[in-house]
Amino acid sequence: MNEDQFAARVNAVEPAAPFVITDLVSELQEQGRDIIDLSVGQPDFETPPDILEATHEALDAGHTTYTPSNGIPKLRRAAASYLNERHGLDYEPENIMATPGGKMALYESVQALVDDGDEVIVFDPVWSSYEPMVKLAGGEAVHVDLSPHGFHLEPALDELAEAITEDTALVMLNSPVNPSGMVFSEAAFEGVRDLAVDHDLAVISDEIYKELIFEGDQPSLAAMDGMFGRTVTINGVSKTYSMTGYRVGFMAAPTDHTTMAGRVHSHAVSCAVNFSQHAAAYALSEADTDAIVDNMLGTFERRKEVLVDLFAERGVEVAEPESAFYAMFPIDSDDDMQWCKDAAREAGVGLVPGEAFNTPGYVRVSLVDTEERIREAVDRLATEGFI
Numbered sequence: 566m567n568e569d570q571f572a573a574r575v576n577a578v579e580p581a582a583p584f585v586i587t588d589l590v591s592e593l594q595e596q597g598r599d600i601i602d603l604s605v606g607q608p609d610f611e612t613p614p615d616i617l618e619a620t621h622e623a624l625d626a627g628h629t630t631y632t633p634s635n636g637i638p639k640l641r642r643a644a645a646s647y648l649n650e651r652h653g654l655d656y657e658p659e660n661i662m663a664t665p666g667g668k669m670a671l672y673e674s675v676q677a678l679v680d681d682g683d684e685v686i687v688f689d690p691v692w693s694s695y696e697p698m699v700k701l702a703g704g705e706a707v708h709v710d711l712s713p714h715g716f717h718l719e720p721a722l723d724e725l726a727e728a729i730t731e732d733t734a735l736v737m738l739n740s741p742v743n744p745s746g747m748v749f750s751e752a753a754f755e756g757v758r759d760l761a762v763d764h765d766l767a768v769i770s771d772e773i774y775k776e777l778i779f780e781g782d783q784p785s786l787a788a789m790d791g792m793f794g795r796t797v798t799i800n801g802v803s804k805t806y807s808m809t810g811y812r813v814g815f816m817a818a819p820t821d822h823t824t825m826a827g828r829v830h831s832h833a834v835s836c837a838v839n840f841s842q843h844a845a846a847y848a849l850s851e852a853d854t855d856a857i858v859d860n861m862l863g864t865f866e867r868r869k870e871v872l873v874d875l876f877a878e879r880g881v882e883v884a885e886p887e888s889a890f891y892a893m894f895p896i897d898s899d900d901d902m903q904w905c906k907d908a909a910r911e912a913g914v915g916l917v918p919g920e921a922f923n924t925p926g927y928v929r930v931s932l933v934d935t936e937e938r939i940r941e942a943v944d945r946l947a948t949e950g951f952i
């Protein structure tokens with residue numbers, strides 16, 4: 566193919582930066598190097614055995630065909646009950662569409678809601694796929710920078726208000742936040758609600774890490790006054806149940822939205838993987854979610870403390886994350902991608918550059934290895950002069 570045969574909208578986006586580092590890490594590992602890989606966005610916990618068992622049962626029962634495009638009724642019922650019982654929401658099964666990962670639910674929702682020239686408000690540090698999704702839909706991301714506010718949204722509500730124009734079509738909210746680990750306050754959610762209602766905006770609320778808050782909770786946006794009809798809630802089983810490779814997520818939204826996003830879905834993917842949907846339905850309705858989450862949270866919280874203390878001892882301040890399993894720390898470099906590549910090659914530590922989240926000058930660390938390995942990672946970074 567010639568370069569000019571590729572579409573301008575695809576030329577306008579880069580590959581997802583976390584995967585650039587993941588690819589480098591696996592290349593170094595192939596060469597026999599011991600790399601402490603803290604770049605990945607998945608918990609280092611095994612999928613719970615009873616969920617694996619449910620997966621085997623689904624395969625044995627022959628659930629290997631296409632399913633209804635929006636998902637098997639059992640999963641749509643399970644997801645609605647899960648969101649209602651655990652997150653205080655009020656969805657019916659017909660409000661749910663199962664997708665291959667929450668990522669596809671985001672992509673399809675953006676396709677359904679964003680027209681050429683529309684503006685979409687995102688908060689920096691922003692998860693690396695939001696802006697490309699907006700660009701691929703023909704829209705433009707408008708950034709509200711939370712880094713001067715310790716990555717919190719509440720102090721930036723005036724900036725959010727200023728960012729809204731007559732072209733604003735959508736706000737994309739993600740809390741708990743990948744990559745900062747912050748959890749937005751109730752007042753921040755109320756601020757978003759007030760502005761969304763005043764300006765009649767749609768909001769995507771990506772709550773995929775909501776189970777993984779260390780202390781207290783956050784509201785679910787769609788449960789707030791005036792929000793049900795204008796909110797798309799994104800969630801899934803990847804993080805909570807360590808099921809990233811199953812590729813099952815879902816959107817919960819008014820049926821006019823699931824109908825429109827469903828058009829994209831039916832043409833793009835037909836449906837989510839059949840046996841994965843069965844396993845996800847089991848996870849959401851029958852697995853012991855409290856026990857799974859408590860176990861993960863205890864481990865991640867200890868690792869978080871170790872990391873924050875070790876950096877503090879070396880004079881580096883890490884904005885203390887309020888949820889599992891990410892944190893960001895500042896670096897002294899004006900090329901954070903190069904810094905991360907060098908850190909992988911020279912110190913043997915995999916990390917993701919802040920520029921992937923539109924926050925240059927920072928690096929994201931995922932707490933997805935043991936306390937011992939996290940200690941060693943910080944040691945290696947210090948020994949090689951990275952911190």
Ligand SMILES: Cc1ncc(COP(=O)(O)O)c(C=O)c1O
Nearest residue numbers: 606666667668692743801803814
């Ligand atoms: C903020 C955020 N939203 C959505 C997703 C999508 O996850 P999945 O497609 O595995 O459900 C991720 C995964 O890293 C994420 O970090």
